[in-house]
Amino acid sequence: MKKSHFVYFHIGYWIILWLKELLFGFQTYNIDELTFSSVASVLTVKLIILIFPLCIFYTNFLLLVPKLVKAKRIFLYILSVFALFLILAPVHHYVYAIILPQKFGWYSYAYLDKLNFWLSFQTLIFENYVYVFFSLAISYVNAFFETQQKQEALEKEQAITELAYLKSQINPHFLFNTLNDIYALTYQQAKEATEAVLKLSALLRYMLKESNDKFALIGKEIDYLKNVIELFEIGQKGNAFIHLEIKGSVDQQQIAPLILINFVENAFKHGVINDPENPIQIMMSITADHLDFKVLNKKNHDQKDQTGGIGLTNVQRRLALIYPEKYQLQIMDENDTFTVTLKLNWT
Known part of the structure; x- marks a missing residue:
């Protein structure tokens, strides 16, 4: 897969996910009538919510998998994933318990009054663990295509080198035979x-x-x-x-x-x-x-x-x-x- 195609795939996936969330957002958000302000609020809320799967996916995809999984440091990788959720838990609590309700009037959970650090940590894992496995799968698919491309490039380079070698054998062969004929011809x-x-x-x-x-x-x-x-x-x-x-x-x-x-x-x-x-x-x-x-x-x-x-x-x-x-x-x-x-x- 070409690098540009891979980038388009990523962008397309997150846009589709955002649009899907928007469809449910207009149904769950208490909107008496569609106005520019209400539509902008839903768009902003769904964009803020998308930050968590984005952060989990790309931290795993760009950092943890290349540095730890490919180095076969699995135990350290598992600890790092849990550490990532622990770091994001207070951010999750602040966003869902303070920013969204107070700034946008958005209440995502019925148990908002009970939302604390540990509940945010559990909710974050439950809602986003799939992105850990998804990023793992994409990493291996990407590695497979990169290996294939490198192999094809190597085979092409070897073929070019071999062709150059074969041609270098052809030219002297004809030259010597022809010179021998001309040498004899000059005397006869x-x-x-x-x-x-x-x-x-x-x-x-x-x-x-x-x-x-x-x-x-x-x-x-x-x-x-x-x-x-x-x-x-x-x-x-x-x-x-x-x-x-x-x-x-x-x-x-x-x-x-x-x-x-x-x-x-x-x-x-x-x-x-x-x-x-x-x-x-x-x-x-x-x-x-x-x-x-x-x-x-x-x-x-x-x-x-x-x-x-x-x-x-x-x-x-x-x-x-x-x-x-x-x-x-x-x-x-x-x-x-x-x-x-x-x-x-x-x-």
């Missing part, structure tokens, strides 16, 4: 080195700028994937066969940046890339509600490096953090093919 096909450097520049610009935001336009993510694919094809000197298919309308849909690249890179690393009959297939279908993304590749059984790195584990964790209950991920690892299918609902 120097005429294409310039194009490769330009594409690398575009990759770095996206990674350093867009990936700092939680979401990026899907169009920019697609451009990034295209640059990665084209740069990979340049590095393979035309021996990489990749089929990229994009369907649907690219508008203002937003996606977590660098969330798709690991699936593509996994296909590059562990798939057969030089078979024109079995190209790596990257398919994307975009609608107003969701994204369908699929990567299919023939498995390279000659691949010696079986380490997956952060790859798929990284992206699965990021999906869980950014898109809780808003994505469906299916990974099919068959004898000859590896398929990843992702359905992502726009946030």
Whole structure:
């Protein structure tokens, strides 16, 4: 519960209680006719009477419960509650036996002539003990919501920290692979080195700028994937066969940046890339509600490096953090093919 809502709840409760007392006040107060003076008297009397439950409630709520109950000093707490009633008893006697009858003509008790300190003490407890229990209950309800809010804030902070860590792992991974390709290209096909450097520049610009935001336009993510694919094809000197298919309308849909690249890179690393009959297939279908993304590749059984790195584990964790209950991920690892299918609902 927000702090402002909690304050409104308190104010609303006491206003309602005051209005309820007013309804009975006009019936019990001896008024021959409603005048401004008589109405003002009833309003003032009921406001004075309200001081006692207010004092008992908030002394318990703001002082005794936080200092004693939460510290498990129960015996001292019980003594303090009785001490509170003892302190208020003479005030109660003065208000009900002197101020209200003499100043406002208000007689609350038939036994007014017998009202003394101990009778005021008993009356005060009988009429207001409920506010002790009420303030206890509200304190624990308030503590529960505060604990929930702190837990949610902590989980959010941990998620942000973890996402930052995961992104810090992604950027060097792509950078090193791309630099290796360009390094080889400068010796083998120097005429294409310039194009490769330009594409690398575009990759770095996206990674350093867009990936700092939680979401990026899907169009920019697609451009990034295209640059990665084209740069990979340049590095393979035309021996990489990749089929990229994009369907649907690219508008203002937003996606977590660098969330798709690991699936593509996994296909590059562990798939057969030089078979024109079995190209790596990257398919994307975009609608107003969701994204369908699929990567299919023939498995390279000659691949010696079986380490997956952060790859798929990284992206699965990021999906869980950014898109809780808003994505469906299916990974099919068959004898000859590896398929990843992702359905992502726009946030």
